[in-house]
Amino acid sequence: MFNRILFNLIQVLVVMAFAPLVSGILSRLKEMVQSKRGPSIFQPYRDLWKLFHKDEIVSEESSWIFRFTPYIVFVAPIFVTLLIPVLTNYPLFFAFMGDMLGGGFVLALGGFFATLAAIDTANPYGPVGASRTRMVGFLAEPVFMIVFFTVSFVAGSTIPYIVQAKWVTPMANFFAPSHVLLVLAFLMLILAEGGRIPVDNPSGHFELAMIDESKALEYSGRGFALMKWGGQMKMLVLMCIFLNVLVTPWGLAGNQTLGGLHLLPPVAGPDLRVAAVLLAVPLVALKVFCFLLVLVVIESSLAKLRLFRISEFLGAAFVTSVAAMIAQVFLP
Amino acid sequence: MSGATGQLLENLNALAGGLFLLAAFGMVATRQARGCLNLFITQSLLLAASAALLGLRYGSEHLYGVAVVNLISKPIIVPWLLRKTSPGEVYTRREVEQVLNIPTSLLIALALVVLAYFLGRPISNSVASQFRGPNIAIGIAGLLLGAYTLTVRREALPLLLGVLAMENGAFFTGIAISRNLPMLVELAIATDGLIVVFIMGVLTRAVQKHAGTTAVGELATLKEAAAESPAQAAKEEALAK
Numbered sequence: 001m002f003n004r005i006l007f008n009l010i011q012v013l014v015v016m017a018f019a020p021l022v023s024g025i026l027s028r029l030k031e032m033v034q035s036k037r038g039p040s041i042f043q044p045y046r047d048l049w050k051l052f053h054k055d056e057i058v059s060e061e062s063s064w065i066f067r068f069t070p071y072i073v074f075v076a077p078i079f080v081t082l083l084i085p086v087l088t089n090y091p092l093f094f095a096f097m098g099d100m101l102g103g104g105f106v107l108a109l110g111g112f113f114a115t116l117a118a119i120d121t122a123n124p125y126g127p128v129g130a131s132r133t134r135m136v137g138f139l140a141e142p143v144f145m146i147v148f149f150t151v152s153f154v155a156g157s158t159i160p161y162i163v164q165a166k167w168v169t170p171m172a173n174f175f176a177p178s179h180v181l182l183v184l185a186f187l188m189l190i191l192a193e194g195g196r197i198p199v200d201n202p203s204g205h206f207e208l209a210m211i212d213e214s215k216a217l218e219y220s221g222r223g224f225a226l227m228k229w230g231g232q233m234k235m236l237v238l239m240c241i242f243l244n245v246l247v248t249p250w251g252l253a254g255n256q257t258l259g260g261l262h263l264l265p266p267v268a269g270p271d272l273r274v275a276a277v278l279l280a281v282p283l284v285a286l287k288v289f290c291f292l293l294v295l296v297v298i299e300s301s302l303a304k305l306r307l308f309r310i311s312e313f314l315g316a317a318f319v320t321s322v323a324a325m326i327a328q329v330f331l332p
Numbered sequence: 333m334s335g336a337t338g339q340l341l342e343n344l345n346a347l348a349g350g351l352f353l354l355a356a357f358g359m360v361a362t363r364q365a366r367g368c369l370n371l372f373i374t375q376s377l378l379l380a381a382s383a384a385l386l387g388l389r390y391g392s393e394h395l396y397g398v399a400v401v402n403l404i405s406k407p408i409i410v411p412w413l414l415r416k417t418s419p420g421e422v423y424t425r426r427e428v429e430q431v432l433n434i435p436t437s438l439l440i441a442l443a444l445v446v447l448a449y450f451l452g453r454p455i456s457n458s459v460a461s462q463f464r465g466p467n468i469a470i471g472i473a474g475l476l477l478g479a480y481t482l483t484v485r486r487e488a489l490p491l492l493l494g495v496l497a498m499e500n501g502a503f504f505t506g507i508a509i510s511r512n513l514p515m516l517v518e519l520a521i522a523t524d525g526l527i528v529v530f531i532m533g534v535l536t537r538a539v540q541k542h543a544g545t546t547a548v549g550e551l552a553t554l555k556e557a558a559a560e561s562p563a564q565a566a567k568e569e570a571l572a573k
């Protein structure tokens with residue numbers, strides 16, 4: 001009991017601590033692909049530190065929504081972290097509080113408040129970007145639904161800890177068409193939800209073309225730092241769901257094997273369990289790094305889509321997820 | 333064949349089927365003729381992969397034959413023939429028109445796939461149990477999606493690829509139903525397909541020479557004898573104003 005609460009806390013701390021690093025590594029890798037040197041991978045930490053020590057300016061015209069939003073955006077990913085497998089493959093203390101669908105809703109709540117806050121300031125650029133995020137959001141929603149329905153159809157549950165075990169027992173399940181197509185659809189979703197390149201350009205600072213960035217346009221100082229950190233954590237949480245539940249459910253505490261060899265003895269002594277959880281940190285970091293490489297390839301080889309083509313991109317994701325479901329039904 | 337390996341092979345075959353279906357969707361939705369051709373090549377490769385996997389699963393040399401014939405004729409000879417016969421201008425144009433917009437098209441395509449499922453279920457229930465797989469339903473879906481591509485496209489080359497996609501779908505069902513297709517039939521079908529490609533490629537070139545475009549959708553209405561091509565007709569209309 002005590003252990004499970006402790007592991008949950010470690011999980012939250014890991015997500016909080018590593019989220020800026022992930023975004024730093026991603027931007028550094030992107031610059032390296034473009035033959036530039038790029039900022040240090042620790043630059044996001046410095047940005048956050050600087051922003052936390054700056055004054056915050058809040059418009060007189062704005063309401064309480066504007067002031068509360070950074071906290072909601074910051075807390076939502078932390079809340080989802082409690083529900084999903086970040087480091088362990090056995091359910092932790094809060095795991096049965098909500099399933100993947102619930103986690104999706106909590107993340108969407110953060111997005112909803114960010115949109116409200118962008119409209120709240122009456123800055124002309126805020127609502128433009130905010131309504132675009134909503135457009136992407138409502139096109140992504142049916143894909144999320146179908147993905148989760150297919151997952152629950154295949155695995156018989158939407159609790160992520162149960163789903164992840166399903167794909168690798170037996171190993172042949174990993175190549176089931178529903179699994180591979182789901183992975184494809186979810187990858188497209190991550191790109192859309194995280195404001196990555198075929199949908200939105202995260203490094204573009206031209207107000208008229210912004211989609212995801214425009215939500216934090218009016219924030220300064222501490223509020224901006226929280227919005228930024230929250231966004232980075234949301235990305236890491238989505239990656240953790242993608243990698244630990246759908247793509248590579250290996251390397252987590254509880255099933256750490258490498259080519260059939262157990263990295264740690266499989267007996268369950270209390271101190272060994274702590275060691276296993278700590279060992280999971282570098283293994284998960286390795287997986288995230290590999291995923292970042294894939295992301296860099298996608299971002300460097302594709303161009304940003306025109307606004308009205310986004311519906312086609314997400315339509316393709318929708319068809320992929322429905323094909324996953326149908327392929328599952330077709331199997332006799 | 334042991335149970336675990338058999339299960340793995342069946343799953344890989346089902347995966348090839350899922351990707352086959354996805355490629356068929358892609359052929360409905362892509363804008364460029366070039367992308368359509370690439371998706372057709374992918375689809376044919378997946379068909380060959382499925383035939384090879386089923387051949388391995390049930391130890392049937394005929395299915396290997398199907399795989400090899402498919403691997404040679406569709407991904408290699410068909411694109412080569414098309415390059416030779418049809419005008420190159422089709423490949424370079426970025427936007428190829430469709431009758432419906434793409435999201436609507438995709439939704440109709442999804443409905444067709446559901447229909448294919450209901451068509452395929454009685455067939456797969458009536459064949460022997462070792463032939464049951466996703467192939468029958470997915471093949472019928474590929475056939476219907478190919479036919480749908482034929483109805484919404486207005487460009488000669490994607491229309492031709494729609495016909496070939498229908499043939500791919502029929503083949504995909506065929507390899508699941510009969511394990512012992514005579515080699516002669518396979519070769520005959522493959523040659524038939526190539527001849528269709530050749531004739532339609534030449535026809536496309538003739539259309540382009542005569543009408544100045546390969547967008548056959550625009551050739552649906554009769555024009556007066558004086559206006560030979562739609563482009564010319566438009567020019568004359570502009571002049572009349």
